[in-house]
Amino acid sequence: MAKITANYEVIFIVDPNLNEEATAAVVAKFKEMTEARGTIAEVEEWGKRRLAYPINDLNEGYYVRIAFAADAAYPAELDRKLRIDSNIMRSIIVCMEE
Numbered sequence: 001m002a003k004i005t006a007n008y009e010v011i012f013i014v015d016p017n018l019n020e021e022a023t024a025a026v027v028a029k030f031k032e033m034t035e036a037r038g039t040i041a042e043v044e045e046w047g048k049r050r051l052a053y054p055i056n057d058l059n060e061g062y063y064v065r066i067a068f069a070a071d072a073a074y075p076a077e078l079d080r081k082l083r084i085d086s087n088i089m090r091s092i093i094v095c096m097e098e
Contacts, residue, residue: 005038005069012082012091013061016048026087027064034078038070055089067096 014026027045034040046063055061075093082091 005071007041007067007069007096008075008093009065009067009096010034010075010078010082010091010093011063011065013051013055013063013089015087015089016058016060016062018062018087022087023062026085030064030078030082031066033081034066034068034070034074037074037077038068040066040068042067058089061089 010030012030014023018026027043031040031043042065044065046065048060048062050060051058075095079091079093082088
């Protein structure tokens, strides 16, 4: 029998040029979106960190990690929305082993 839900982890980098309120709004948007479709286990805001290589001529970004459980279809939708959002520089979603 297939799993109905699985544990995932998403890490995304927010544009560092946004002010604190705008950054908090972007994080809250994706947190609320994930809560609506699954269960959040942990949210970590790592803050501004230096990037390994420049992205769009920027050398740092605001890192956020969200661990959550959701159905198998949600990560593809989340990835699509992360790619569309112009405030997100990079993102990755990983299915965690149990």
